[in-house]
Amino acid sequence: MGENERGKRLAEAIALREQGAPDQARERLLALAAALPDDAEVAYQTAWVHDVLGLEAEAAPFYERALSDRTTLTEPDRRGALLGLGSTYRVLGRYAQAVDTLRAGVAEFPDDGALRTFLAMALFNTEEHHEAMTLLLNLLATTSGDPHVQRYRRAIEHYARDLHETV
Structure with a gap:
């Protein structure tokens, strides 16, 4: 052809x-x-x-x-394929493969918030809750246009580093 x-x-x-x-x-x-x-x-x-x-x-x-x-x-298609495969593995219950695929995607495209979000979901499924929350809190702090979130951005970023800190 x-x-x-x-x-x-x-x-x-x-x-x-x-x-x-x-x-x-x-x-x-x-x-x-x-x-x-x-x-x-x-x-x-x-x-x-x-x-x-x-x-x-x-x-x-x-x-x-x-x-x-x-x-x-192309770069957009590669991003989409990494996200698609990671998400697909997650839906199929192949959580470790989902994490590996999405970690590779985030390593290759660290600015991609969708890849980080799907990685956080896969991390939740593998009971890596702290890392999942860290990813989501950092993403929220850096991408939210909500003025109330932005008012507390420094605090959110601080706690994203250590959610166990109380003081």
Whole structure:
């Protein structure tokens, strides 16, 4: 399949997903993924449509395939694939894999608040409550536009370092 044909078919499938026809998008993406098994972008889009449909178990292998190629995905797609795979592992109860994947995402994209939020949820599931709260409190302190939160930002950041401190 030529690059033009691939691009056209991929764009059509993405448009179907975005227009609320995920079942049709899934059919097209599965066909593309079968024809182009080494194409990271196709794998990512195929994973995404499975997530949209609530088919997390089917999404995971496509996310894994997309992330196995560190050079092809654009930065936004790589961020999305890391978040998608981490979230998918979490939904499937594969908490340790979720934490590992999301930690890798946060290490690669430390400014991404969504990755940090999903990591905090996975940490909660592995009973790493202190680290989960630390992540969320720091995220809240640095990203909230709420003037009441901002008034107490220094205190929130202080306690994020040690929630056990009382004085």
